[in-house]
Amino acid sequence: MSVPLDLPELSADEADHSAELVARVREVITKAGGWIDFAQFMQLALYSPGLGYYSAGARKFGAAGDFITAPEVAPVFSRCLAVQCAEVLRHLGAPDACILELGAGSGVMAAELLAELERQGTVPAEYLILDLSADLRERQRATLKQAVPHLLNRVRWLDSLPEESFAGLVIANEVLDALTVQRFAIRQGEVNALGVSDEFGRLVLAEVRGGERLVAAVRQIERDTGLKLPDGYESEVCLGLSPWLGAIGASLERGVMLFVDYGLPRREYYSPERTRGTLLCHFRHRFHEDALTRVGLQDITAWVDFTAVAAAAEDAGFDVSGYTTQAHFLIGAGLGDFVANVEGLDLVRRLNLSRQAMVLTLPGEMGERFKVIALSRDYDAPLRGFATRDLRHTL
Numbered sequence: 001m002s003v004p005l006d007l008p009e010l011s012a013d014e015a016d017h018s019a020e021l022v023a024r025v026r027e028v029i030t031k032a033g034g035w036i037d038f039a040q041f042m043q044l045a046l047y048s049p050g051l052g053y054y055s056a057g058a059r060k061f062g063a064a065g066d067f068i069t070a071p072e073v074a075p076v077f078s079r080c081l082a083v084q085c086a087e088v089l090r091h092l093g094a095p096d097a098c099i100l101e102l103g104a105g106s107g108v109m110a111a112e113l114l115a116e117l118e119r120q121g122t123v124p125a126e127y128l129i130l131d132l133s134a135d136l137r138e139r140q141r142a143t144l145k146q147a148v149p150h151l152l153n154r155v156r157w158l159d160s161l162p163e164e165s166f167a168g169l170v171i172a173n174e175v176l177d178a179l180t181v182q183r184f185a186i187r188q189g190e191v192n193a194l195g196v197s198d199e200f201g202r203l204v205l206a207e208v209r210g211g212e213r214l215v216a217a218v219r220q221i222e223r224d225t226g227l228k229l230p231d232g233y234e235s236e237v238c239l240g241l242s243p244w245l246g247a248i249g250a251s252l253e254r255g256v257m258l259f260v261d262y263g264l265p266r267r268e269y270y271s272p273e274r275t276r277g278t279l280l281c282h283f284r285h286r287f288h289e290d291a292l293t294r295v296g297l298q299d300i301t302a303w304v305d306f307t308a309v310a311a312a313a314e315d316a317g318f319d320v321s322g323y324t325t326q327a328h329f330l331i332g333a334g335l336g337d338f339v340a341n342v343e344g345l346d347l348v349r350r351l352n353l354s355r356q357a358m359v360l361t362l363p364g365e366m367g368e369r370f371k372v373i374a375l376s377r378d379y380d381a382p383l384r385g386f387a388t389r390d391l392r393h394t395l
């Protein structure tokens with residue numbers, strides 16, 4: 001994929017904001033001796049206090065932002081997810097069961113989910129939200145206050161993972177893709193780390209010989225796929241995934257974690273044809289590969305290696321109890337019923353609902369690119385979202 005050069009122009013304020021963040025990144029590079037790895041750059045670009053993409057006031061989600069996520073496209077996405085959560089809550093039968101949502105964005109999924117759980121008679125004891133972005137907390141509160149004011153007292157925002165483990169669910173939509181990744185390149189059989197350095201005041205990509213952890217991770221990928229990655233091959237790997245998932249898993253004593261994201265099993269992720277990896281930047285609904293432009297003003301993401309998620313979960317003491325496409329998950333969780341049950345909706349709303357269902361499920365839209373993985377601990381009941389198609393064998 002080439003970098004489009006026709007990205008929308010920046011306002012003077014936006015240009016200043018980005019320049020300030022670039023100056024901060026340059027300081028960090030200087031202190032580090034002239035080079036930082038890509039994960040560190042991504043952390044700074046997305047989460048630098050007051051300046052990073054997720055820490056400053058950018059609009060981000062929705063038509064007026066940079067990208068649209070499934071809960072923003074269609075409330076029915078969150079309603080189906082609620083059906084799956086209700087099934088788990090009922091089976092757990094614990095009056096103090098909670099839901100922990102990671103990375104709640106604008107809060108729209110939490111609002112729809114709570115409303116549907118209420119309709120199903122399964123509102124959790126608490127709905128916890130943990131988001132790296134403090135800036136989004138007020139937006140989430142406003143969304144919830146408007147949509148479900150009477151349930152706001154069940155919602156609690158956390159600054160860190162709960163100290164006491166709980167029974168219930170952990171859910172996250174499009175959060176795994178926001179975890180920082182290391183980029184690598186194969187050069188004459190060796191693994192180089194692709195990072196960032198400062199060339200006369202300009203951020204540039206620069207390579208150094210890969211460190212021990214990166215080299216071990218790439219060699220593991222080669223063993224798992226049975227392929228020797230060819231010279232010139234570039235991709236990325238999320239070294240922080242396993243400790244991150246382990247820490248989250250430690251909060252869940254009993255129940256299910258559900259992660260929805262765009263991604264692939266390892267064999268497809270690191271296929272020899274995918275020679276430039278999956279890193280993408282999102283700026284006002286354009287996507288491109290240049291992470292060093294629009295710093296602080298654009299999202300930077302990478303696809304999820306779901307085989308790595310499954311392995312990290314197993315290391316953390318979880319079973320992989322489901323893996324399927326978003327389309328099959330939503331159908332299993334009752335999307336058809338929601339679309340068919342249109343009593344009381346006028347024609348325009350009915351058409352809208354059908355259109356939204358198509359965006360969520362068609363292969364060329366979000367249906368196959370997005371996957372859902374269920375990771376369970378001390379929970380052995382079937383999960384209806386995974387009943388129509390089981391893709392665990394592909395992991």
Ligand SMILES: C[S@@+](CC[C@H](N)C(=O)[O-])C[C@H]1O[C@@H](n2cnc3c(N)ncnc32)[C@H](O)[C@@H]1O
Binds near residue numbers: 178
């Ligand atoms: C692409 S947005 C998705 C937002 C929302 N879930 C949705 O679907 O619209 C990623 C969200 O994850 C949050 N995030 C990223 N890394 C996180 C982490 N390690 N823990 C918690 N939240 C995180 C970001 O602040 C942001 O709210």
